[in-house]
Amino acid sequence: MKLFLVPGRSETSRRRRMFMGVALCVAAFGLLAACGDGDESADAKKPVDQVSVFESTVTPRELVEPVIGTGTIAAAKTTVLGPRVTGIIDKIYVLVGARVKEGDPLFHTRDVDIKNHVAELENQVKLAQAEVRKASRAYTRAADLHKSGFVSSGGLDTAQAARDTANARLGIATAQLATAKQMLEDCTVRAPFDGVITRRDVDEGKFMSTMGGMGMGMSGGEGGASGGGGVLQIMKIDIVAAIVQIPEVDLPKIHVGTKGKVIIGSMNESYDSEVYILNDLIDVNTRAIEVRMPILNPDYAIKPGLFARAEFYPAPRKVLSLDRNAVLGTESQRYVFKAEDGVAKRVPVMTRQIDTTTVEVVSGLKAGDVALSGPNLPLIAEGTPVKIESMAAAATPADDKTQTR
Structure with a gap:
């Protein structure tokens, strides 16, 4: 009699569960594989997105760069006025801040001694004139007598020499008188031009000399200045x-x-x-x-x-200008992007700042060249597909684009 072993219910259930788990795993791997193939196909068929940008044109212009x-x-003029003759300053006619006209008296040096000297020289001139008249008459008589033979040639020469000497003395006296009169006039210092008094260095009573600055020490008069080397300053x-x-x-x-x-x-x-x-x-x-x-x-x-x-404002110079926002890069390596065949191409440039919105193109571009710009410019790299947008269209609100029939 043969005995047969029949599996128990627990063993059968366990095997059944194992089989079902394997089947589920195989199905899951199949689904994953199918999904992967579908994504790759979709990516291959999907077109590359274009970046919307604007265009900025390199424009010639005249640039004035202020210095x-x-x-x-x-x-316009500044003069420190001192005395023209040595003596004591006895009158100052103006104060600091006074506005004066050319020729107005400003200050005066005591002139008593000069007036006396002028009077003395006037008398010396009169004396010299009298001597000239006397010598001239003597020479005339000597000349007449010389013609008659009563005066020798030596006597005539003596009379002529006396006359010439008298004339020379008159000339000297006259010149001395003119000098003394000029000194008398120079005692009053007048404004050399229309102006304003801006400093006063001394007061009345100060002795001042015209010889090498001797006696020119300052007394610290009105105006509070010292060491000015004069009486008044006029501007x-x-x-x-x-x-x-x-x-x-x-x-x-x-x-x-x-x-x-x-x-x-x-x-x-x-x-x-x-x-x-x-x-x-x-x-x-x-x-x-x-x-x-x-x-x-x-x-x-x-x-x-x-x-x-x-x-x-120097004469303007011709430059090439470009929108500052079209320029990228660092100070030493500036560049722009140009659109060629629908993609961005990087072009190195050299620029100089004109103002906050504009640069001067020194090299790399010529007049009429177009560079890419706009808020999407930082998204662009070499070879990025680009789509040129109109700035006017971009600035128009969406509602304005709706057409009403």
């Missing part, structure tokens, strides 16, 4: 000048006659002017050039010593 300088307002300020320093690198741009503007910040005013004087000497310490610009000042409102800033 900036700073400096100080100065008077001509109906015309003032802005003395401005500009960098030497700007010298080729500036010449006599270049138009400009002087800005005086403390007065909140600006004045049109031009280069009147261009100093040929360059300051070796500051590497700057001195430029002078005149300003009419009939009301004396502009005071010497004010700080001034000047802008000069």
Whole structure:
């Protein structure tokens, strides 16, 4: 009798579960494989997206680059007036701030001794004139007698010499009198030009000499100045000048006659002017050039010593300009993108900043070339497909594009 072993129910269930698990795994792998093939096919068929950009054109233009300088307002003329004759200053007619006209008396040196000297010389001239008349009559008589033979040739020569000597003495006396009269006139010092008194160094009673500055010590009179070397200082300020320093690198741009503007910040005013004087000497310490610009000042409102800033406008030069937003890269490696055959091509350029929105193209592009720009520009690389959009269309709201029938 044979015995047969029949599997139990638990063993049969276990085998059934194993079979079903294997089948499920195989099905899952099949599904995954099928899905992968479908994605690859979709990616292969999907077109590459284009980046929307704008275009900026390289445009010729004339550029005026102002040259900036700073400096100080100065008077058209400045003179320190001292005495013209040695003596005591006995009258000063003006105060600091006085506005005077040419020829107005300013101060006076005591002239008593000079007046006496003039009177003495006037009498010496009269004496010399009398001697001339006497010598002339003597010579005339000697000449007549010489013709008659009563006076020798030697006697005639003596009479002629006496006459010539008298004339010479008259000439000397006359010259001395003229000098003394001039000294008397010079005791009163007058304004050499229309101007304003800006300093007074001494008061009345000060002895001052014209010989090598002897006796020129200052007494610290009105105006509070000392060591000025004179009595009064006068300035001509109906015309003032802005003395401005500009960098030497700007010298080729500036010449006599270049138009400009002087800005005086403390007065909140600006004045049109031009280069009147261009100093040929360059300051070796500051590497700057001195430029002078005149300003009419009939009301004396502009005071010497004010700080001034000047802008000069040289002749314009022709440049190629481009939108600043079209330029990418670092300071040493600038570049732009151009569209060629629907893709972006990188082009190296050299630029200079003109203002916050525009650059000058120094090299790399020519007039009429078109560079890519717009907010999507940072998304572009070499070979990126691009789509050129119109700036006008981009600026039009979507509602405006809807057509009404």
